[in-house]
Amino acid sequence: MKFKALYVLLFAACIVFGKVEKKAGSMQNSNVILDDSMFVDGTAAVWTPAFAVDRGAYLMLTVEARDDSTTGFASDSACVSIELYQLLPDVRHGKGYFNAFKSKAHPDSTYPGTDWFLFDSLDIGMMDTLAAYTRDTTMFKIRQQTETIYGDSLVMADTNDVYGAQEYIDFAPDYSPALALKVTGKANNLTDGSGSMWKFKVIQMAGEAVETNE
Secondary structure, three states: HHHHHHHHHHHHHHHHHHHHHOOOOOOEEEEEEEEEEEEOOEEEEEEEEEEEEEOEEEEEEEEEEEOOOOOOOHHHHEEEEEEEEEEEEEEEEEEEEEEEEOOOOOOOOOOOOOOEEEEEEHHHHHHEEEEEEEEEEEEEEEOOOOEEEEEEEEOOOOOOOOOEEEEEEEEOOOOOOOEEEEEOOOOOOOOOOOOOEEEEEEEEEOOOOOOOOO
């Protein structure tokens, strides 16, 4: 009888633990509001799509530069500046526009500045090539349903094919309904016709979670 009761308790614990662990790492109060890739040719300027920011605060940008040489990240010459623009939607004569203003939310003591560069010169050789990890998982079945438990050991991801060099920044812009990033190749970016590949992801916290007793 005691054995049967212990089995029931262990079974219940496994179910609860499995449900909690499956949620670990998933976003509950955050949203990806920009996920875009682009090719920057030489010193050309390229814009991301406009992305709305009127549903929350606390913005984080992750930037990924792809390894395009056979000798590794340090031998690449991918380098860009990333400038923030405040966007105001507008309609004129039935046609939609964006008024794009250089952000004045300067991150240093010169506020109000003329431009806000999230990165003045972001070089792939200075970015993090060891940021990508995968986590071991264990699969088991309870009543024909597969449950996943995430292990404690972190394993380095295969950055050659899966991830490029990465960097991040969190930023607090002036308010506007939408934002955009202007990405400009620096003088030491790859030559015209070769260029470099970049990936941008902006994550926004939807708001402070509030617990109620109701």
